[in-house]
Every structure is written in C-alpha cells, then in structure tokens.
C-alpha cells in the first residue's frame with residue numbers, strides 16, 4: 194500500500210460503487226481496499242464483466258452510439274458536411290443491428306436486455322462499431338460539439354459524447370474479465386493520480402472515465 198496517500202473517507206462503499214457494478218472476489222477485495230482514497234466526485238461504474246456481459250457491452254455501445262448520432266443530426270444549423278458524415282456512419286452501423294435494436298443503454302443491470310444475434314454477428318458488429326467510433330469522434334471534434342482540448346478531463350455535459358466514441362474491447366478479450374479492472378469516472382485527473390499512487394498496473398484515460406487495472410491486487414491487501 195502506498196504511503197504518500199491519505200484516506201479521504203468521503204465515500205461509503207455504496208456511494209463509491211454504482212449499483213450495476215459486478216464483482217467477483219478479487220474485485221470486492223480491490224474496491225474494499227481503495228474506495229476511501231478517492232474524493233466524493235469519483236465513482237466506480239464498472240468492474241467484473243464475464244464473456245456474455247462483454248457481448249452485451251457491444252450492444253450497449255451500439256445503442257449509445259446510434260443515440261448520440263441521432264442527437265447530433267438534430268442539432269440546428271449543423272453544417273451539411275457534418276450532417277452527411279454522421280448519417281453515413283449511422284448507415285454503416287445499421288448493416289448489423291442487435292435484436293431488439295435498443296434497450297441496452299437503459300438497462301439497470303449488465304446483461305438485462307437479451308440480443309437474439311449470434312456471437313459471430315456481435316463480433317462483426319464490434320468491428321463496425323470500432324471504426325464508427327473513430328469516424329464519429331472526428332465529426333464531433335471538428336464540428337466542436339465537444340472540446341478536443343478537454344479530452345483528458347471533459348466537463349459533465351460532454352461525457353456521454355466521449356463515452357460514445359471511447360475504445361471498446363472485442364468481446365471475450367476485455368481485461369474486465371479478470372476481475373481486477375475497474376472503470377472510475379468523475380474526475381479523470383484525480384482518478385489517474387490516486388490510482389497510480391495506489392500501485393495500479395495500468396491507468397488508461399478514456400475521456401468519459403479512467404480504466405484502471407490492479408493486476409498486483411494482492412499488494413493492496
């Protein structure tokens with residue numbers, strides 16, 4: 194355990210961990226060891242994800258990306274070239290849609306809405322989403338819907354835009370399957386600083402949140 198950090202004790206376990214977060218024993222021990230060190234504004238929004246959860250997450254991101262593209266298309270006095278670019282991205286996404294089309298984004302628990310697609314279809318969908326996120330990120334930054342300079346710690350109003358274009362692991366390959374990866378949101382700069390001081394093995398800023406891994410979680414105990 195790092196010594197330069199002090200326990201802030203601004204959180205209870207319940208205020209730090211969002212209800213949808215799934216845990217296995219490793220995740221539980223990590224959260225118990227770290228939650229007192231983070232300020233009130235930082236919270237954990239994802240933990241353990243098994244393989245089927247990771248397939249569900251592809252559809253969560255499909256749902257979110259289509260929702261944000263639709264929101265973008267509604268913007269008044271939008272430059273036609275940005276409108277066309279966003280519409281083209283949406284058309285690509287519609288080549289491979291989950292059944293049902295929506296619901297995943299509003300699920301209160303991971304995996305709630307069941308997709309009838311095969312795993313092969315979802316793996317192919319992940320590839321479309323991956324490219325679409327890159328393309329849509331370019332559209333929302335160039336059209337200044339988000340402020341590119343604030344990517345490392347975006348204001349609250351921009352966070353869902355950044356989440357829509359955040360990287361997404363191929364189903365079955367996410368480090369969240371290990372139980373030692375957490376997504377922590379709220380204040381990315383503080384999350385990064387504190388997680389590193391706690392000895393995280395990987396700290397990756399994804400704009401909407403920070404992906405943190407404690408591969409050496411036994412050192413926390």
Ligand SMILES: [Zn+2]
Pocket residue numbers: 239369374375376403404405
């Ligand atoms: Zn993550």
